[in-house]
Amino acid sequence: MTATAPDGLRTPSLRRRATVVVVVLVAALLVVLVVATELVLRERLDAQLRQRLVDRVGVAEALVGQVDDRDLARRLEGQGVSVVIVTADGATYAEGSLAGALGAGGPASDPAGPNEGPDAPPVGADPPGPAPPDPPGADPEVQESGDLLTVSRRLDDGSTLLLAADAGDVRDTVAEVRLVLLVAAGLVLLLTAVLVPLVVSGALRPLRTITGVARDITRGDRGRRLRPVSPHTELGRTAVAFDDMLDEVVGAEERAVASEARLRSFLSDAAHELRTPVAGVQATAEQLLRDDPPRAEREQALLALIRATRRAGRLVDDLLLMARIDRGLDLQRAEVDLAEVADEVLDERRHRHLSARLVREGGPLLVEGDHDRLVQVVANLVDNALQATGGQGQVVVRLDAVDDGAARLDVADDGPGVPPEQRERVFERLVRLENGHARPDGAGLGLPIARGIARSHGGDLVCLAAPSGGALFRLTLPPSSAGVGPTGPVRRVQAH
Incomplete structure (x- = not known):
């Protein structure tokens, strides 16, 4: 038929x-x-x-x-x-x-x-x-x-x-x-x-060529293109548009395949990260149920159980936050002074890292953004720098305004630094480098979350080479409608 x-x-x-x-x-x-x-x-x-x-x-x-x-x-x-x-x-x-x-x-x-x-x-x-x-x-x-x-x-x-x-x-x-x-x-x-x-x-010979290229692409040859000799004629412009469409379609297909691969890898890594605390919770619970240990041992087991559940809960929270960032993060925008944000983060960590030297330079610096989310970004960067220095080095948060009016916040440390080939990879999800730029109990989501929040604000977060060694993470944000405030005296906050 x-x-x-x-x-x-x-x-x-x-x-x-x-x-x-x-x-x-x-x-x-x-x-x-x-x-x-x-x-x-x-x-x-x-x-x-x-x-x-x-x-x-x-x-x-x-x-x-x-x-x-x-x-x-x-x-x-x-x-x-x-x-x-x-x-x-x-x-x-x-x-x-x-x-x-x-x-x-x-x-x-x-x-x-x-x-x-x-x-x-x-x-x-x-x-x-x-x-x-x-x-x-x-x-x-x-x-x-x-x-x-x-x-x-x-x-x-x-x-x-x-x-x-x-x-x-x-x-x-x-x-x-x-x-x-x-x-x-x-x-x-x-x-x-x-x-x-x-x-x-x-x-009509060019149309037959277009038909042949389309059929070759249908059979799997994604690299075929027309590439007209005279791109300014009617059929030449049609062929150029056809090639542009193929590039976009093939690029979208490659991006979809790469995204699917990243999603599979992310799910696999997330499952692997969750398996460790879940396995610890399960083993501890079975031990308590089976052995009925004395009070001291039972308290130690319960403390380990709490730490494992906290780690699992923190990982789940980070995964949910990454999902919200991918979907589009809702921000409560207001005028925020980055100098106050930096002081808040440094003051909180001063009591936990007594041997670290925490310094804030420059400010005030006004931006429009979500205060809590910006605190989370700076906290992730400072925690990352403290981990790289072993809690005993120097971490400098430097604030200044660039020529186009944007606000810039640098977090620099005197740790081992990040190799040039790894400076973009550190922002991939569930990636932890061997040089210490990750918390020991973290899952490699701090820096990806920080970049996602920065881009949700219309800015960006990059990793650069520090002039005096170590690592330098630069946060760039658009200025507030009120403008950037004048640079004030340097305030140094250092743990004793």
Whole structure:
């Protein structure tokens, strides 16, 4: 059984449609050309013939009285014009093939004389002609009777001039031209019907190339591209757009595959991180249930159980926060002074790290953001620096404003630093470096969470090389609408 395409897909061949349209259009143009040429040519030839008769009348009026009537008739005859002159005394002189149609009796060259000949009109007969002659001084009027054009004129000497021209020659000429045009039009149509499919086929060759590339990509060759030689033509721009679309589609596919791989790895690592505290909780609970240890041992086991549950809870909280960051973190924006945030974080850690030297330089520095989230970012950075220095080194939080008005907060330590090739990897989820830039009980989510919060505020967080060694994490945030406050005196907060 053959599958039938929907009505919207039942399209005839583009080459056939283009050929039919072009042939019909050319045929219509040729018909218009033939008809217009015939009308214009006929009108032109008729006008020339009429003008010739009028011009002969003017010549006759100029020559009357200067030459005799027989000589005048001979001079006026020619180029398809026949002449009949009827004198005032009734004598007739005729020249040309149409003299008989005008009622003339014979050629003017007849030796018998003007009143002799078998067809000569009787003396005193009315002047022949289709209409009475025009009076002297009036514009001559050409009369038309079938294919015969005539004009009558009374001359100054009292004679009557009759001129005639056969328009049948004009009709024959127009008919011959029409025949030639029709034959030429038929040949043009035949040539059009032969050449148009070839031209259209050549013009559609890029479409066949596009079809072939699309089929290759469908079969799995994702690297195929058109790359047109002339990208500024219509089909060239189409090919460029097609390549851009393929790049975007393939890039989206690669990003989707990479995202899926990262998700699988993240879930695997998260499960691995959760398995350790869950296994500890399970082992401790089983021990308490099975052995019923003495009070001191039971308290130690319960303390280990609490630590394991806290670790698992903290990991779950971090995972939920990362999910909210990916979905779009809701921020309670207000004007925040980063100097106060840094002081809050450093004051809290001063009592837990007595050997560390905690310093804040610069400030105040105003930004628009969520106070609690910014505290979380700075806390993660300071905790990361304390872990890198073993709780005994120096951690400096430096605040300043950059030229474009943005706020910058640097957290620098004098620890081992981060290798250049690892400075971007530290922001990957569940990644912990061996140089100590992670809490021993952490899961490698602190820095990814800090970057996610920074970008939610419209800023960024990067890892740089500290000028004096160690690591430098730089937080950049857009300024508040109130502007950045002036830099105040350096305040140093140090644990004793």
